[in-house]
Amino acid sequence: MSRIVYVNGDYLPEEDAKISVFDRGFLFADGVYEVTSVLGGKLIDFEGHAKRLERSLSELDMPAPVTMDALLEIHRELVARNEVHEGLVYLQVTRGAADRDFAYPAEPKPSLVLFTQTKTLADAPVAKTGIKVISIEDQRWGRRDIKTVQLLYPSMGKMMAKAAGVDDAWMVEDGAVTEGTSNNAYIVTKAGTIVTRHLGNEILHGITRAAVLRFAREAQMAVEERSFTIEEAKDAAEAFITSASTFVMPVVELDGAQIGDGTPGPVATRLREIYLEESLKKAV
Structure with a gap:
């Protein structure tokens, strides 16, 4: 058909x-x-x-x-x-x-x-292993908060990642991570705090991002909305991304450096579980 x-x-x-x-x-x-x-x-x-x-x-x-x-x-x-x-x-x-x-x-x-x-979403095999990313310069226009169809540079970023043998790219501007090519980016500090860039014109105001942060706070997890650097991410306990098509997806390697122990961490794993459980309750 x-x-x-x-x-x-x-x-x-x-x-x-x-x-x-x-x-x-x-x-x-x-x-x-x-x-x-x-x-x-x-x-x-x-x-x-x-x-x-x-x-x-x-x-x-x-x-x-x-x-x-x-x-x-x-x-x-x-x-x-x-x-x-x-x-x-x-x-x-x-x-x-x-x-x-x-x-x-x-x-x-x-x-x-x-x-x-x-497409298989909830039981995507990669969620059990995590993804690998590289960092690239953010060369997009200044109004990334508007979800326009101007996706040429994110497509180029995906191809840069593919050429490097990894899954995706995190974009960097003025020394700080903005977001992934089609997702919001996060780290988890060694103290257990979830860190993701604050809202502004520099990033897309992710719908999954908003839900995940709300669920994290309801679960008494510490959250900071601020900029973070590639160096800070490499030193983090965990990292992950969120989007409508990946939900919460662990990141286990950045620019060839292992993040944490190189496997999906407990915070990202639990947030994925919570997101799926809670979102299905309100699905229409």
């Missing part, structure tokens, strides 16, 4: 889906996106993703193509039609099609596209 996708009001087989060559997402990367995980056929943290989408649209003065309630129903319909038990729903909104001009069109007609991906 062909995968069913959603394009501007229609549910279509993926091979029949089309978007205008004049779409500003294609011409200018003038668009935003969200990725929501699916577990047990239900959406994880949908409300958080919907709120962040609204913020991204507002920051770019881009109209929403549908209401958030309608968006939830589209997500559910796609999950049902594609029989997705575990995986992801990708959503993209652009300013729509208009003759090529750097200025925004006076009356934009936004484009809305969604598709699903079936």
Whole structure:
């Protein structure tokens, strides 16, 4: 059976889906996106993703193509039609099609596209071994808090990591780690404190990040939201990342240096368990 996708009001087989060559997402990367995980056929943290989408649209003065309630129903319909038990729903909104001009069109007609991906998330084998990362210079634009489709440099970072024989890259600016190519970055100090960069324009305000930090504080874990360096990370007891597609993923090596004992640590392991348990309770 062909995968069913959603394009501007229609549910279509993926091979029949089309978007205008004049779409500003294609011409200018003038668009935003969200990725929501699916577990047990239900959406994880949908409300958080919907709120962040609204913020991204507002920051770019881009109209929403549908209401958030309608968006939830589209997500559910796609999950049902594609029989997705575990995986992801990708959503993209652009300013729509208009003759090529750097200025925004006076009356934009936004484009809305969604598709699903079936993928093992909860029992991903790599969660038991952890991932390896390298550090790279952060060369992205200054408004990383807006979840835009401008993902060329993160893609380049992924390829730098692949060329180095590792899983991902942490980006560094002014001597401090900002985030991973598609995730938020954390360390756990030898005193047991979870450290992750404070919110600002320099990083994406992760939905999984917010949930994990809330769960950590509820579990009486110490949390500090501040910058940290590569040197501090190498000396940490543990490290991990969070994202909608990886949940809480241990990091066991940075720039060739083993972190902790080189295996997933107890804090990251427990936070992954808590996140899965608590998020499934509120899944929609």
